[in-house]
Amino acid sequence: MPPLSPAEVEPIADPAFRADVLAGLTARPRAIPARWFYDRRGSELFEDITRLPEYYPTRTEVAILERACAEVATLTDAGRVVVEFGSGSSTKTPILLGHVDPSAYVPIDISGAFLRDSAAALAKDHPGLTVLPVEADFTRAVALPDAVRGKPALGFFPGSTIGNLVPVQAVDLLRTMRASLGEGAMLLIGMDRVKDAATLVAAYDDAGGVTAAFNLNLLHRINRELDGTIPAESFRHVARWNDDAARIEMHLEAVEDVAFTVAGRDFAMRAGETIHTENSHKYGDRDARLLLAAGGWTPRACWTDADDRFAVHLAEA
Ligand code: AVI
Numbered sequence: 001m002p003p004l005s006p007a008e009v010e011p012i013a014d015p016a017f018r019a020d021v022l023a024g025l026t027a028r029p030r031a032i033p034a035r036w037f038y039d040r041r042g043s044e045l046f047e048d049i050t051r052l053p054e055y056y057p058t059r060t061e062v063a064i065l066e067r068a069c070a071e072v073a074t075l076t077d078a079g080r081v082v083v084e085f086g087s088g089s090s091t092k093t094p095i096l097l098g099h100v101d102p103s104a105y106v107p108i109d110i111s112g113a114f115l116r117d118s119a120a121a122l123a124k125d126h127p128g129l130t131v132l133p134v135e136a137d138f139t140r141a142v143a144l145p146d147a148v149r150g151k152p153a154l155g156f157f158p159g160s161t162i163g164n165l166v167p168v169q170a171v172d173l174l175r176t177m178r179a180s181l182g183e184g185a186m187l188l189i190g191m192d193r194v195k196d197a198a199t200l201v202a203a204y205d206d207a208g209g210v211t212a213a214f215n216l217n218l219l220h221r222i223n224r225e226l227d228g229t230i231p232a233e234s235f236r237h238v239a240r241w242n243d244d245a246a247r248i249e250m251h252l253e254a255v256e257d258v259a260f261t262v263a264g265r266d267f268a269m270r271a272g273e274t275i276h277t278e279n280s281h282k283y284g285d286r287d288a289r290l291l292l293a294a295g296g297w298t299p300r301a302c303w304t305d306a307d308d309r310f311a312v313h314l315a316e317a
Pocket of ligand 1 (some may be wrong): 159163
């Protein structure tokens with residue numbers, strides 16, 4: 001095993017993390033962007049979430065893709081460059097690649113190490129496929145590698161990650177993806193659907209407490225990386241359905257009055273006050289088509305499961 005780099009011994013705080021946490025704890029209502037969930041432990045806990053009995057989105061989307069990808073292939077011409085946004089350790093990619101006969105696969109992810117590992121594993125399983133990983137933040141326009149620039153692309157954005165953005169940000173992201181993918185692009189995107197509140201809340205507040213641990217891990221990360229003294233045991237995980245905004249909200253609620261410091265700054269919260277940590281918007285069929293249209297995409301086809309829990313949309317630029 002190679003010697004540990006200083007960053008692995010003691011994580012160096014990301015200045016953007018520090019800025020978001022300090023601003024988020026100062027703001028009213030308090031809110032910290034959900035992207036900071038995903039340190040190593042948070043990513044592991046998220047993988048665990050995707051296998052929970054209550055968390056239906058992952059297995060439902062996989063089943064839809066298994067059924068739909070043959071038809072996706074007939075609606076998109078062969079030889080497109082498949083560009084996956086936020087590829088992570090996706091188990092869904094091989095389902096698509098197995099059907100659409102791409103000329104190349106371009107996974108884009110902000111985490112270089114994760115990206116290289118999963119790209120290498122995928123290339124091994126698909127001999128002959130050109131895999132061109134790009135380490136980048138896909139919320140900004142990404143220049144595709146020279147070898148594929150100008151070729152028609154099929155964007156792939158599974159997982160309902162679009163739901164973690166408020167609608168105005170979701171529209172911006174759809175427009176940015178359109179710009180990154182270029183002329184004649186198509187997009188295959190997963191979106192979770194509106195359904196009864198009990199099913200939704202259970203998916204984000206599982207009986208085994210995995211989602212609670214995922215949410216509370218943010219406090220441990222703050223303590224570790226930003227020299228914080230937040231008493232995590234004085235907080236509880238809350239998942240609630242906000243019907244007006246059609247979203248699940250996750251919060252960390254103080255169960256008693258607390259005072260703590262983060263990066264040398266003092267904070268206090270009264271019992272019952274919360275830090276808003278995540279939104280997960282759900283889209284009905286019309287909402288989804290309207291969102292796509294606002295983002296510059298023309299909806300072409302849509303596949304759902306028998307219970308209408310989740311949808312995969314195909315759209316054209
Ligand atoms: C990554 N994202 C689509 C998940 C979701 O369902 O909104 C994140 C998540 N948060 C709690 N459980 C899952």
